[in-house]
Amino acid sequence: MPRIGDKAPDFTAKTTKGDIKLSNYAEGKWIVMFSHPADFTPVCTTEMSGFAQRKSEFDALNTELIGLSIDSIHAHLGWVNNVKKNTGVYFDFPIIADLDMKVSKLYGMLQPNESETAAVRAVFFIDPEKKIRLIMYYPLNVGRNMDEILRALEALQTSDKYKVAMPLDWKKGDKVIIPPPKTLAEMEAREADDSIEKIDFYLAKKNLN
Incomplete structure (x- = not known):
């Protein structure tokens, strides 16, 4: 089963x-x-509709979506058509x-104590280097x-860009956590910087803009 930091297992699949x-x-x-x-x-329809309705937000974050289930292409196409006709969501x-469950098994989406024939609600965040950066698992009934998916994606990208960490409940526009000082000189420079919110020498926050 892949873990955070692993190279995303490669596969070829029909979509x-x-x-x-x-x-x-x-x-x-x-x-x-x-x-x-x-x-x-029902639950899957609400979720897939949610991804579809907010696709522009993923586009803005330079992110492609890939869905998966243990169903045939014909079932997928019929479902896509059905939802579009009934709700207008594409x-x-x-x-x-x-x-053949190849990808589901490769990514640990089949979890026998939940189901041996249906994939759980897994989410894999894969960066441009094809490294897995975050994994979420939900049961069949939730x-x-x-x-949260969009928040986590934006947090990962912001952390990469600015080399910072995100505190509890961080969202875009909130202060970020800056790395602790590694030398006395860095600690003194931090103490003299009024733009930094200093909780303690190891915990400090700042605005990115």
Whole structure:
């Protein structure tokens, strides 16, 4: 089962947008890959609709979406069409047809104490170097939180860009945690910087703008 920091296991798969190979897919972009238990089910429909309705926000964060379930291409296409007709929401991102469970097993999406034939609600955040940066798992009966998925994605990207860490409940515009000083000179410079919120010598926050 992949872990945070691992290279994302490579695979080739059939999707609703054609065949993809992860290692050369969406080069230079982040990927959020997520599994759902089954097509034509209520919780999954709300979740997939949520990803579709907020796709522009993922686009703005230079991120591609990839869905997955252990269903056929025909089932995926029928479901996409059904939801579009009934609600006007269009799942305009690739959905992997993982009938042989190859990708589900590769990524630990099949968890026997939950189900041996349906993928749990997993989310994998994969950076442009194809490294796994964050993993979320939800059971079959609890839908995910789209705000948290986007918040976590933006936090990862902000941390990478500015070399900072994020405190509890951080969201865009909040102060970030800066690395602790490594020398006496750095500690003295921090003490003299009025733009930094100093809780203690090892815990300090600042605004990015």
